[in-house]
Amino acid sequence: MGDPIHLIRDRLDRHGMRVMSSNYTLYGDMQRRVLAAVEDFASEVEIYSIDESFLDLTPFADRDLVAHANAMWDQVRRWTTIPTRVGIGPTKTLAKLANAAAKKNPLFDGVADLREDALRNWVLDRFPVGDVWGVGHATAGKLAALGVSTAGQLRDMPMKQARGIGTVVLERLVAELQGVPASAVEIVEPQRKGMAVPRSFGGYVSDxxxxxxxxxxxxxxxxxxxxxxxxxxxxxxxxxxxxxxxxxxxxxxxxxxxxxxxxxxxxxxxxxxxxxxxxxxxxxx
Amino acid sequence: MALILHDVTFEMVPTEVRLLTAMTPAGFPSPAQDDMEEPIDLASWLIDHPAASYVMRVSGHSMVGAGVADGDMVVVSRAVEARSGDIVVALVHGDRTMKRLRRRGDRMWLVPEAEGLPAIIVDEDVEIWGVVVALARRYRT
Structure with a gap:
């Protein structure tokens, strides 16, 4: 299994917003606060958009990641009042899918961990292929014509066929759905606005x-x-x-x-x- | 006597001012110690947890009894646990207010620092939003 990557989506809901004025400066301010709150819980943070980030959880993989995510959820909520949703998966596509599942299905209670095959397959079989990250309207249409309507069916599509329909992008997507990270390649990155390279030092740096x-x-x-x-x-x-x-x-x-x-x-x-x-x-x- | 809290966005840009030591441990000014001490960054002295701290400007006089005057800036922290005796920002039926938190018997109360205002019991309609941990005031420009 690849690196567990973790997607977090923050929703500035009305309750959280009530105590603040609403403007873009504020969004930036809240984003900084959220990033500061999640910093302790990930080895690397990749900002995907103003309200979504990918977190690298590889160093924490042998822990209970749901408990880890819940602790993070608590810290973000406490510092910022913002409720978040967390999706965990071996690839970014699966993390994003897990995040959508966490939103749709109250079963997950805001944190969906799709690292286990059984649960992942169950979710994938019920997930509309058009909602998969990176599947556009046109591609969804082509897939529908082939009888591919769920994320699970897309995962099982032969690679060659995927390439035929949607070029190399769809092929990578199939690999990601199978749990194989598309090596260091962003599948879709329309709104990438920032990235961070945070690190902790082993000792103290005084020089x-x-x-x-x-x-x-x-x-x-x-x-x-x-x-x-x-x-x-x-x-x-x-x-x-x-x-x-x-x-x-x-x-x-x-x-x-x-x-x-x-x-x-x-x-x-x-x-x-x-x-x-x-x-x-x-x-x- | 309404008290309104205005949100103020802040940025932690380090700015240093020389800190003059004016007190000995006994509390008396010491001429021997009036040389320069370490520089102080006032913002980080007031705000020790920026990601969980919120700066608000106070309008109104109802907390004068607690030492918070009209025009003061307060630093409200969501990272610390509220204790009896703290000045807190609370949401009462969704309305934001500033009050003193007091334990009376086994219940917590929001107690105003002005006469004629009732204390409010902390129940499910009250959310302690944050704790006032610091205050900044300008006397003149």
Missing amino acids: KEAMMGAMAQYAMRAGEKLRSHGLVAGQLTIFFHTNKHKRERPQYGAQRRIRLHPMTADSLELLAAARRGGEPSWRDG
């Missing part, structure tokens, strides 16, 4: 150069990620903070946003920007 070095690595990694998706960035945010779980120690955190003009995916430019933002924020000690 500025060490921190800048680490930051440089992340900037490089961010550049790699951008290029692998054929994207460029217009803005870079760097942040670092002391260990929040050691409250008895002095705390410090900083965040800087740097505008990138022109937009870039060049690691060296990202690195320079990260240094520009990071250096003045560093405090010795």
Whole structure:
């Protein structure tokens, strides 16, 4: 089984919104809060849209992921008042499908874990193929003509046939539904607005150069990620903070946003920007 | 005597101000210690948990008795547990208000800090939304 990936969708419902004004700044603010609340629960966070992110749960795979997701749900709800939905699966397509299932079926109580075959098959057999992430209207029509109406039927479609209908995209989708991650390729990414490369350090970092070095690595990694998706960035945010779980120690955190003009995916430019933002924020000690 | 809380968005941009130590442990100003101490970032001193903290501007005078005046900024945290004696932001039938939380007997009450206003028992119609953990005030520009 591949990496369990986890999709979270936040719904700014009326109850949560009542105490706030409604504007785009607020959405951005709430998104930052949600990301901060989930940070402790994932090794990597990929922001898919303003209210959806993929979380890499690989390091937590041997734990009870439903309990893990519930703890995360609680933390997001507590910090932000926002209720979320969580879908867990071995691939992004399945995680997204699990998320939709968590929404549709009250059985899941907001958290659907589709890593087990039996439950996954049960859900897939009842999931309309047109609702699968990446299946457009035209493709759904073609599939319907072949008698493929559920996600389960699409999963069982021979690869060659899938390629014939929907090019390589549909073929990848079939693989993803079978639990095989389409290696580092985004199947559909119409609204990708941001990505994060968060890390924790094993020990304490008290040396500025060490921190800048680490930051440089992340900037490089961010550049790699951008290029692998054929994207460029217009803005870079760097942040670092002391260990929040050691409250008895002095705390410090900083965040800087740097505008990138022109937009870039060049690691060296990202690195320079990260240094520009990071250096003045560093405090010795 | 209505009290209105306006949401204020904030960003944690570190800004440092030199902190002057004015007190010895005994509480007396010490001329020997009036050299510069560590710089302080006021925003992070007021807000120690940005992701779970909300800044609100207070309009109204009903919490003056608790030391919260018209025009003050308060930092409301959703990361800490409300205790008796805390000033809290609560939703009462969905309306947002600020009150002192007090235990009376085995029940919790929202107690106003102005005369003529009734205390409200904390029941299913009341949600303790957050705890006021800090306050910032400007006296003049």
